[in-house]
Amino acid sequence: MNSTALYGDLKGGKLLLAAFVLALANFMVVLDMTIANVSVPHITGSLAVSSSQGTWVITSYAVAEAICVPLTGWLAGRFGAVRIFTVSLIGFTVFSVLCGLSNSLAMLVICRIGQGIFGGPIMPLTQMLLMRIFPPEKQSQAMGMWAMTTVVGPILGPILGGTISDNLSWHWIFFINIPVGIFCAVGAMRLLKVAETPIAKLKVDSIGLALLILWIGALQLMLDLGHERDWFNSGFICALAVIMVIGFVVFVIWEMTEKHPVVNIHIFKHKGFTIATMSLAFAFGAFFGSIVLIPQWLQYNLGYTATWAGYLTATMGFGSLTMSPIVAKLATKHDPRALASFGLMILGGVTLMRAFWTTDADFMSLAWPQIIQGFAVPFFFIPLTNIALGAVRPDEIASAAGLMNFVRTMAGAIGASIAVTIWDDHSKLARSEIVSTMHTESTQQQLVQHGLSPESALGVISSLVDKEALTLSVNHVFLIFAMIFIFAGLIIWLCPKPKGSVGAEHVH
Template identity: 60%
Template sequence: MTDDIKPLTGPALLLAGMVLALTNFMVVLDTTIANVSVTHIAGALGISSTQGTWVITSYAVAEAICVPLTGWLTGRFGAVRTFTWGMIGFGLFSFLCGLSNSLAMLVVCRIGQGLCGGPLMPLSQTLMLRVFPKRQHGQAMSLWATTTVVAPIIGPILGGTISDGWSWNWIFFINVPVAAVCAYGALRLLKSAETRIERLSVDKVGLMLLILWVGAFQLMLDLGREHDWFNDGMIVTLAVIAAIGLALFVAWEVTAKQPIVDLRVFRHRGFTVSVTSLSFAFAVFFVAAVLIPQWLQQNLGYTATYAGYVTAFSGVGAVLVSPLVVSLSTRFDPRALVFFGILWMGITSLLRVQWASNADFWTLSLPQLLQGVGLPFFIVPLTTIGLGAVKPEETASAAGIMSFLRTMAGAVGTSISTTMFADGAVVARSEIVSKLNSDATSQTLTNSGFSLEQIRAVIEQTVVQESYALSIDHVFLLSAITFAVAATIIWLAPRPDRAVEAGAMH
C-alpha cells in the first residue's frame, strides 16, 4: 500500500464523503444524546441520577483513553481497516447498550462503545483528506466541521424525543443500522484510501499506566459522594492509585523513545496555556449540558423532549456565529478572540444564577442560546494558539493530547458538578427549613382546604424544588468564575507565529 493515492471522483466521492460525515455525526451525537435520557435510564434501572451520569462519563473516559492510540492503530492495521472495525465494534456495543438491564452492564458496554468510537472521529477527518482532491480539502473540512457542530444540537432533541416516545434503549439501537451502513460503505468505497501498514511497537507500559490512573481517578470521582469521600478507605485507595499512577505515567512518558502520549509538547508555553484554558472552559461548559436536563426533568416537570430543546439552544448559537469566527480569526489576535469567547460564556452563565423553580421556557433557553455564541470564539482560536505553538512534526501528538484533555475535562466536570449539585441541595434544604415559618404556611393551606397530609406534601415539594434551584444557581455562579479564570490565563500564551493546517485538530 502506498500513501500516493488517487482521490475519488464523481458519485464514489459523494458517497464516501457521506459515509465519513455520517460516521463523525454519529460518534459526536453519542456524546450528548444520553444527557437528557439520564432520568429515564435511572428510573428504568432503579438507580440514582448521580449513578445515571456514569453512562456519560464512562463513554467519555473510554473515548479519551483510546484517542492517543489512533496513530498506532492506523500505522499497525491501516486507517480504513481500523475505521471499519471501529464502526463494527461501535454498532455491536450500541446494540448491547440497548439490551442492558443493569447499570453494570450498561457502563461496561458504554466503555466498549467509547473504545471503538474514540478513533472514528479523527479517522473520519483523516480519510476525508485522503479521498477528496486537494483543491476540495476546504469543502471536506467544512462538511466534517458541520457534522461536529450540528450533532450536539440534534443529540439532546433526538434523545429526549426517543426516550419520551419509545424508550431510552432506542437511543442506542438507532446506531446499529447507521454503523452497518457506514462499515459496508467503508469496505466498498475507501479501499483505495488505505494507509501503509508497518510493524509498529506500542508503548505498553505507558498505555497500562494511562488506563490505571485515569480509571482510578474517574472511579474516585464517580463513587466519592456515595462513599462519603475520603472518610471511606476505598476512595482513599483510589486516590492514592491515581496519584501514584499519574506520577509514574509522567515519568515514563517523558523518557520513553516512542511514548503513547508525547508529553514533551508541554515544553511549549503556548500549548500548555491553551490546553489549560481549554480544559477548564470545556469542563464547565459541559456541566450545563448534563445538569440542566436533569434539573428540568426531576424538579420542574419537563419531559425529556422539552429538556432537549432547552439544552440544544447552545448549539444553535454556535452554528450561527461560526462563519463569523472563521473570518475574524485571520484579522485579530486569536488570544483576544479566546478571551472574548470564554468571558462571554462566563457572563451568560450569570444569567442562570437567578433561575427559580417557576422559570419559563425562554428564561431557561435564552442563556443557552447566548452562551453558544461564545463557543466557536474559543474552540477555533484555541486550536490555532495551541497547535501553532508546537513544531510542525509535533502537531499530530499535540492535537491528540488536546482532544484527550478536552474529553477528560468534560467527564471530570460532570462528576464534580453532579456531586456539588446534590450536596448543595442538601445544604440549601437545611437553610430553607430553618427559616421556614411552617405554622403560618400550614395555617394558610388549611384555610384553603388542604388536609394535614396534603400540607406536608406541598411544603416538602416546595422545599425540594427551591433547594435544587438554589443549588444549581450556585453551580453556575462557580462556573462563571471558572470561565473568567480560563479567559484570563490565555494571555500567558505567546501569539502564534504559524498557521495550523486544515485537519490538524480532532
C-alpha cells in the same frame, strides 16, 4: 502515519458517497456524546438509581473514548486506517445494541465503555481518511463538511434523545445507531479499500498505556463514587486517590523517557500549547458540566419532558452553526488570544445569568443564556485550537491535536462528575438552611384551611422545599462555573503572541 493521498482512485459519485460515509460515521459518534444527556432521568427512573449514578452513563463513555484517542495513530500505522475504522464501526454498533438491551446500571455502564473504546478512533480517522481521498484543492471544503457534522451532532443529540425517550423508550437512543453503523461499515469496506494506509510493525508503549488506564480509571471511579461513599472518609476513595496520584506521577516519568510514548508529553514544553490546552480544559469542563446538568434540572425540577429539555438544550446550536465560519475567518486576521478571551468572558457572563434562575422561570428566560452561549462557543474553541497547534512544530501537530482531544474529553467527564456531585451535596445543605428559617407549622395550617389534609399539606411543603433547594444548588454550581470561565479567559493572555497559523484540518 502516511498521508500520501490517492486522489483520483475515487471520483464523482463514489467520492461523494465515501465522503458521506465518513461524515455520517463521525456524526454518529458525536451524537452519542450528547444523546444520553436528556435521557438520564428516564434511565435512572427505569433502572431505579440516583441521578449522580445516572451520570456515569455519560462519563464512562467520555473516559473510554479519551483513552482510545491517543492510540489511534499507532493502531492506524500498525493495522491500516481503513481496517481500524471498519472494526471500530462494527464494535461501536455491537455495543450500541448491548447498551439498548441493558437492564441494569452495571451492564449499561460496561457497554457504554465498550462504545467509547470503539468510538474513540472514529473521529480522528474520519478526518484523516477525508484528507486522503480528496485532492489538496478540495480538502478545505471536505473539512468544512466534516466540521458541520461535529457541530450539528450536539444540537440534534438532545432533541433526538428527548423525543425518543418520551415516545418510545430510552433503549432506542442506542438502537438508532444500528442501521447507521451497518451502512457506514459496509460503505467503508466497499469504497475505502483504495485509501488504505501502509502498515508497519510499530512498537506500542504497553506500560505507558497500562499506567494511563490505571490513573484515569482511578480518577474517574473516585469522582463517580466519592459522593456516595462520603469522599475521604471512605478507605476505598482514599486508596483510589493514592493510586491515581502515584499512577499519574509514574506515568509522566515513564512517558518522558519512552522512545515511542502513548502520549507525547514533551509537547507541553511549548508554553503556548500548554496554556491554551489548560484554558480549553477548564472551559470545556465547565461547559460540559453545565450541558449535563441543565436537562436534568429542567426535568426533575421544572417538570419539563425530555423532549422539551432537548429543545431548550439545542437552542445553543443555532449560534454555533452561524458563528463557526465567521470566527474561522476572524481568527486569520485578529489576535486569537483576544477572540478566545472574548468568547470565554461571554460564557462566564451567561453562566452568571443562570446563577439567578428561579423555579418559576419561563422557557425564554431559560433559553436566552443557551442562545447567547451558542454564539460564544466557536470564539473559544477555534482560536484556542489555533493557538495550541500554532505553538508546536509541524511534525508535532498530529500528536498535539490528539493530546488536546484527550485533555478536552477528560476535562468534560471530570466537569460532569463534579457538577452533579456539587449539585447533590449542596442541595442537602440548602434544604436544611431553608427548613431552619421556615415557619412550617403556620404554612401547614394555612394549607389545611384550604382543604388539604395535614399529611398532604406537609407533602406539598416538602416538595416545594426540595425544588427550591435544588434550584439554589444549581445556581451555586453555575456561580462556580462562571468563575472558571472567567479564569480560563484571563489565563489565555499568558500565552506568547502566536506567530504562525494552523490549517483548518486540525480544528475539532
